[in-house]
Amino acid sequence: MIANPFASFDLFLPNAHKEKIDKFTKTSGRKEGALISPFPRQIDFWFSAFLFGVAKNLAPADDRDSYKFIQGTILSTDPYRIATIQLVALGRAGDPSVLTEPKKMLDMASRIVFAATPFLISVLDDPEEDKPLWALLGLYETLSAKTLSTPK
Amino acid sequence: MKLRSARIVNFRLLKDLTLTFSTASARPLTVIRAANESGKTTAQTALLWGLYGSRSLKGQGKSFPLHPSDAILRGQSRVEVSVEIDFEMEVATKVRGASNELINKIYRLKRICVERPVRGGGFSRESERLHLYEVKSNGTTPIDETEIDSVIESAIPEALKDVYFTDGDSTMSFIEAAATQGVKRQRVRDAIEALLGLRYIESGIKRLSTIAKRFADELDSVDYRQEYERINDNIISYDEDITEYKEEVEEKRQEVDDLKKSEQKTREKLDAALQLGNKDELVQRRATFLKTSKTAEDSLDAAIKRLANLTRNPDVAFSIIGDEARAGSVLLKEMSDKKLLPKVSIPLLEELLDRRSCHCGASLDSDSSEGALRRAHIQTVIKESIESDKQSQAATELFYSIRSEDFGAVAHDKWIKEYQADNRDAVQQDSQLRAVEKQIVALNAQIDGIDDSDVKALRDLERITRNKIDAHSARINELVGLIREYEDRRRDAILEREKISTKLQKAGVSTAKVDTAQLCQKVFQGVLETLRSEELSRVSSEMNRIFLEMIGSDPVQNSLSTIRKAALTEEFDIKVYGTGDHPLDPDTDLNGASRRAITLAFILALTKNSKVEAPNVIDTPLGMTSGYVKQSIVKSLIAEGSQIILFLTHDEINNIEPIIDQKAGVVFTITNPAHYPRMLANRPTVDDARVIRCECNHRNSCLICERKSASMEYKE
Numbered sequence: 106m107i108a109n110p111f112a113s114f115d116l117f118l119p120n121a122h123k124e125k126i127d128k129f130t131k132t133s134g135r136k137e138g139a140l141i142s143p144f145p146r147q148i149d150f151w152f153s154a155f156l157f158g159v160a161k162n163l164a165p166a167d168d169r170d171s172y173k174f175i176q177g178t179i180l181s182t183d184p185y186r187i188a189t190i191q192l193v194a195l196g197r198a199g200d201p202s203v204l205t206e207p208k209k210m211l212d213m214a215s216r217i218v219f220a221a222t223p224f225l226i227s228v229l230d231d232p233e234e235d236k237p238l239w240a241l242l243g244l245y246e247t248l249s250a251k252t253l254s255t256p257k
Numbered sequence: 258m259k260l261r262s263a264r265i266v267n268f269r270l271l272k273d274l275t276l277t278f279s280t281a282s283a284r285p286l287t288v289i290r291a292a293n294e295s296g297k298t299t300a301q302t303a304l305l306w307g308l309y310g311s312r313s314l315k316g317q318g319k320s321f322p323l324h325p326s327d328a329i330l331r332g333q334s335r336v337e338v339s340v341e342i343d344f345e346m347e348v349a350t351k352v353r354g355a356s357n358e359l360i361n362k363i364y365r366l367k368r369i370c371v372e373r374p375v376r377g378g379g380f381s382r383e384s385e386r387l388h389l390y391e392v393k394s395n396g397t398t399p400i401d402e403t404e405i406d407s408v409i410e411s412a413i414p415e416a417l418k419d420v421y422f423t424d425g426d427s428t429m430s431f432i433e434a435a436a437t438q439g440v441k442r443q444r445v446r447d448a449i450e451a452l453l454g455l456r457y458i459e460s461g462i463k464r465l466s467t468i469a470k471r472f473a474d475e476l477d478s479v480d481y482r483q484e485y486e487r488i489n490d491n492i493i494s495y496d497e498d499i500t501e502y503k504e505e506v507e508e509k510r511q512e513v514d515d516l517k518k519s520e521q522k523t524r525e526k527l528d529a530a531l532q533l534g535n536k537d538e539l540v541q542r543r544a545t546f547l548k549t550s551k552t553a554e555d556s557l558d559a560a561i562k563r564l565a566n567l568t569r570n571p572d573v574a575f576s577i578i579g580d581e582a583r584a585g586s587v588l589l590k591e592m593s594d595k596k597l598l599p600k601v602s603i604p605l606l607e608e609l610l611d612r613r614s615c616h617c618g619a620s621l622d623s624d625s626s627e628g629a630l631r632r633a634h635i636q637t638v639i640k641e642s643i644e645s646d647k648q649s650q651a652a653t654e655l656f657y658s659i660r661s662e663d664f665g666a667v668a669h670d671k672w673i674k675e676y677q678a679d680n681r682d683a684v685q686q687d688s689q690l691r692a693v694e695k696q697i698v699a700l701n702a703q704i705d706g707i708d709d710s711d712v713k714a715l716r717d718l719e720r721i722t723r724n725k726i727d728a729h730s731a732r733i734n735e736l737v738g739l740i741r742e743y744e745d746r747r748r749d750a751i752l753e754r755e756k757i758s759t760k761l762q763k764a765g766v767s768t769a770k771v772d773t774a775q776l777c778q779k780v781f782q783g784v785l786e787t788l789r790s791e792e793l794s795r796v797s798s799e800m801n802r803i804f805l806e807m808i809g810s811d812p813v814q815n816s817l818s819t820i821r822k823a824a825l826t827e828e829f830d831i832k833v834y835g836t837g838d839h840p841l842d843p844d845t846d847l848n849g850a851s852r853r854a855i856t857l858a859f860i861l862a863l864t865k866n867s868k869v870e871a872p873n874v875i876d877t878p879l880g881m882t883s884g885y886v887k888q889s890i891v892k893s894l895i896a897e898g899s900q901i902i903l904f905l906t907h908d909e910i911n912n913i914e915p916i917i918d919q920k921a922g923v924v925f926t927i928t929n930p931a932h933y934p935r936m937l938a939n940r941p942t943v944d945d946a947r948v949i950r951c952e953c954n955h956r957n958s959c960l961i962c963e964r965k966s967a968s969m970e971y972k973e
Binding site for chain 1: 561562564565566568571573574575576577578579581582583584585586587588589592597649651652654655658659662668669672673676680
């Protein structure tokens with residue numbers, strides 16, 4: 106299992122979207138909760154925003170007005186996420202030395218998240234979509250489909 | 258009535274014998290000369306059997322065979338016995354409108370039976386039948402079977418047969434000493450009463466007594482007037498009750514009609530209310546849908562959860578970051594290719610150090626120099642690896658962690674199918690849930706739309722109305738039953754009232770009826786008494802006259818007459834009185850001739866007083882008589898009777914030949930051939946036992962009937 110270089114760091118989300126983020130990450134366990142709040146945890150929102158930002162190649166954004174929602178240790182629950190962040194950082198940096206700089210990688214990820222959050226929220230809030238979950242899944246489908254033409 | 262002839266066939270010795278009788282008024286006497294045992298009694302019996310059948314025979318004829326006694330000997334197993342009698346009598350016939358005339362009619366009577374003789378003396382008699390014809394100039398006309406007896410009864414009443422068909426010895430029974438006084442009286446009484454028809458009057462008196470008693474019984478002590486009023490009151494009461502009940506029935510029926518109309522309206526309202534839906538039913542349906550909804554909801558929830566879990570699906574992430582991941586993985590591959598990534602051998606190397614031999618088989622045993630050398634090398638490599646820069650380490654970890662992962666299209670394919678299936682499932686569940694929810698909503702709306710209180714109220718009203726209808730109907734049935742019952746009682750009471758009314762009327766009538774019956778009874782009693790006394794007196798007087806005539810006694814002219822009077826007492830005793838009205842015992846104080854005379858006088862007196870014109874058929878009436886008395890008897894018989902038929906022996910005929918000459922219209926002889934040779938002079942012309950008739954009269958004889966005289970028998 107891959108080690109978690111981000112364990113000692115905190116994860117942040119933009120304050121401006123906190124309410125929405127809370128709305129979409131409500132984990133009541135009810136059917137309606139999942140439809141309206143498709144993300145079981147905020148980290149799931151954070152990571153989806155990361156994926157969205159990476160897929161859309163959004164310019165990372167700095168947002169000082171943020172709040173810490175959890176520690177980086179949470180990433181250990183889904184180790185693939187650690188690898189994903191590292192891979193994206195490596196790919197973007199083009200230099201393997203970035204792998205020795207977890208803070209740098211995490212900042213990159215955070216900035217991508219900051220950039221992607223409003224877009225993600227706008228997708229989830231899309232009035233044309235019946236429920237946020239369907240919007241999210243639609244987004245996943247769309248983003249995933251873009252890679253179909255690109256071989257491994 | 259006068260006998261004309263009789264043909265007797267197979268009646269004992271009378272195998273084929275024809276008797277003829279004189280019907281001439283001037284010569285009313287018929288003499289049938291016959292010695293003793295020549296069939297005289299048999300002939301008389303045959304005549305009686307012909308007229309009255311087997312009941313006239315001794316013992317009803319059960320032990321009295323009629324067939325000839327030699328039938329068995331002659332091989333006859335079946336013998337037809339018959340007696341045919343021709344007679345004439347005057348019959349009152351309505352002619353020329355209303356007036357009656359006496360017309361002389363001739364009848365032919367034939368009685369037949371079959372006897373089957375049995376050896377030993379037994380026999381059976383069957384098929385006894387009687388025919389009667391009226392003989393006319395143009396032939397015979399059968400008389401209806403139902404009228405035969407009445408014709409014969411009109412000719413000679415059966416009750417009088419012993420009076421008109423008698424013999425000299427039988428007549429003596431009225432006076433014979435052998436009988437007790439009571440018996441003699443009874444015989445005389447019976448003869449008188451039979452001849453005078455007094456029995457009919459006695460029978461009529463008894464009948465009137467019965468009728469009077471019955472009328473008297475009808476006069477009971479019930480107060481029919483009071484009973485009538487009581488029944489009348491009951492009838493009025495029944496009428497009132499019936500009217501009242503009928504009125505109530507009408508009322509109830511009207512109420513039932515109204516209630517039924519109301520019930521119908523209520524039912525219509527109820528149906529209308531229920532058309533909105535039966536709330537209970539709808540609630541039940543809703544519950545079912547709710548269950549379905551819960552199931553669909555749970556299924557949808559599960560599907561959504563599965564979909565929601567895609568946010569943590571690595572394949573989703575790897576497919577989304579495909580391009581970016583590809584760039585990084587290329588770098589790592591390059592590093593790997595350049596051997597810049599340390600082998601992930603440290604663990605392996607460290608594992609080797611725990612072994613005595615390498616995987617390739619080389620020894621790693623520290624005891625051996627080669628093994629130790631290798632071990633040292635491994636340790637060096639490990640150290641070098643550890644000592645490599647963190648970059649490489651990180652890259653290595655990353656490289657090996659993603660080495661087996663797919664990115665891009667492959668990763669897409671991996672999660673998309675599962676996603677699509679879960680999506681479809683979720684959509685389906687959602688659709689079903691929506692549909693069920695829609696139905697639930699509709700049901701709710703329906704349920705809410707039903708005003709239950711109306712339905713309940715209507716049902717209550719319907720039930721109440723039905724109960725009222727049932728109650729009224731039951732009452733109607735009860736009343737109908739009462740009306741029927743009271744009408745029956747009324748009908749019975751009316752009938753009873755009519756009966757009482759009739760009885761009330763009859764009460765007055767019954768008394769009169771009783772009085773009438775009793776009066777009639779008295780009249781009849783009086784008639785009977787009168788008849789008895791007067792007729793008795795008349796018979797007595799007549800008997801006396803004839804008797805004295807017969808015996809030649811004239812006490813009026815000759816005071817020395819030893820027999821002065823004969824009388825019939827009120828006690829029905831035949832008395833003979835001598836000098837000084839001294840009673841003489843007929844049985845002991847009279848000689849045989851006188852005894853014959855008194856009894857014949859009695860018979861003649863009876864027949865004369867009865868006004869019944871019938872033949873006197875007497876067998877040997879003149880026994881023990883002779884001389885004057887014999888002649889006188891014959892003369893009296895001829896004078897007093899309408900038709901006298903006498904069976905006389907040769908001895909009886911002696912000394913009355915002149916009378917026979919003058920008064921006999923028919924004389925013939927019957928002979929029994931069995932008397933040959935003792936009594937008959939000549940051998941019979943027949944070869945079987947039978948009585949033969951010859952036309953010899955009282956003065957001559959023939960080969961058939963010639964008898965041996967005493968001189969012939971006692972020739973010196």
